[in-house]
Amino acid sequence: MAYRKTPAEISRLEAARDHLVVRATEVVAEVGWAQASVTAVADAAGIAAGSVYQHFPSKAALAVEVFRRAAGREVEVLGEVLHGPGDPVERLGRGTEVFARRALENRGLAYALLAAPAEPAVGAERLDFRRRYRALFAEVVREGIAAGALPPQNAEITAAALTGAIGEVLVDPLAVPDENATEALLADLTGTALRCAGAPAT
Amino acid sequence: MAYRKTPAEISRLEAARDHLVVRATEVVAEVGWAQASVTAVADAAGIAAGSVYQHFPSKAALAVEVFRRAAGREVEVLGEVLHGPGDPVERLGRGTEVFARRALENRGLAYALLAAPAEPAVGAERLDFRRRYRALFAEVVREGIAAGALPPQNAEITAAALTGAIGEVLVDPLAVPDENATEALLADLTGTALRCAGAPAT
Known part of the structure; x- marks a missing residue:
């Protein structure tokens, strides 16, 4: 049987994704698209840059x-x-x-x-x-x-x-x-x- | 003494650059920015892809x-x-x-x-x-x-x-x-x- 996420895991992931998008939006508003690097966004969200890719496949x-x-x-x-x-x-x-x-x-x-x-x-x-x-x-x-x-x-x-x-x-x-x-x-x-x-x- | 291009070389280079831009414009008009690769543009201009970079540092x-x-x-x-x-x-x-x-x-x-x-x-x-x-x-x-x-x-x-x-x-x-x-x-x-x-x- 394939591994399936529990409802609690799913809602934790969704909350983390939401938080990331909110912080990324603030970064874009402040420095623009070009400067809103994955590192800058990850820093703002308080996560590792690699974690950004758990939520989005690319910048x-x-x-x-x-x-x-x-x-x-x-x-x-x-x-x-x-x-x-x-x-x-x-x-x-x-x-x-x-x-x-x-x-x-x-x-x-x-x-x-x-x-x-x-x-x-x-x-x-x-x-x-x-x-x-x-x-x-x-x-x-x-x-x-x-x-x-x-x-x-x-x-x-x-x-x-x-x-x-x-x-x-x-x-x-x-x-x-x-x-x-x-x-x-x-x-x-x-x-x-x-x-x-x-x-x-x- | 540093090597300097002769007037004939300069005008040959300018003509080649012009030709490249004209062909690139036709390619962009036909297939759009995303598909107008350096290879496609070089093909249209009848030159090697590498030669594009003699005229422009980047796509x-x-x-x-x-x-x-x-x-x-x-x-x-x-x-x-x-x-x-x-x-x-x-x-x-x-x-x-x-x-x-x-x-x-x-x-x-x-x-x-x-x-x-x-x-x-x-x-x-x-x-x-x-x-x-x-x-x-x-x-x-x-x-x-x-x-x-x-x-x-x-x-x-x-x-x-x-x-x-x-x-x-x-x-x-x-x-x-x-x-x-x-x-x-x-x-x-x-x-x-x-x-x-x-x-x-x-």
Whole structure:
């Protein structure tokens, strides 16, 4: 009979893996993908470098897991705002602002997720997640068109434009922080996003 | 006295390097960054794999040169259109259309330049080039504001939004071609770009 892990062993392994991912995410937020070596991550998690490979076959696999969890959380939060209360235009504006504010409050991680050069496996995840952002934006744009609050337009294209626009606007402010400019940036970015969707100027 | 290359040797080396970069660009356009191995590129250039290293210290260095030349050409063309004849709004629309049309006419290369997961050195080049696109767009948006053709806005933010929007809108059409949808896509994309800059709907 093949050896099988007991439930206690499995949950111990899962907890150790979780702990490793949390620490790795902190390291990536602080020093970026390139510097987040297996040794640095293992040190942060208080384990031996070799133990990292009990949980992930490679540095790339760990990086992908860090990316998925962190980006997944942002997709979730954006989805909550876009599906929340308010008319479609309000929700689009609020979603843009909440997304950007969260990024600016955790600049290191947001830069890693949105822009920092990373290994190809992380680049592939980025493309996947951008597709999820586009789907969320397309939904609210279609609602806005149906409600007569936004002019007729190709919602898929506007959604892609919003996804690309918001990410690109944040690149420099994330890389070169200017705390005093945060509120003006958020207002300008939100205004630009609404303009891209054709919402009347306020 | 140290050995120095003669002018004839230098120009022979430069021609061989050029030839290699041209062939490597074709390989990248056809199979993408991941599959464009040194062997594949050397085969395409009709040289031994080892000879690639006479010109470039690493595969990454060659990839960076391929990216720079191809992306540099696109920045140049966009700059020519944005600095060309017509009022600022016309130029912005035409620049968007020309950029997108060129991308759709050379899908493989455009996908590699804009979106395909690539090694970090190429990712760093991408960030650099996006900054150059932003600078070009910011100029024409500022001209539009000054001429009263565009509403007051933060031109830097609009320029970043345009850069991100155009790139993101092209990702899927480049990955999954649909020749019949090209003209509609170009019209939608150009309309979206003008809307992002606040140009009156036409």
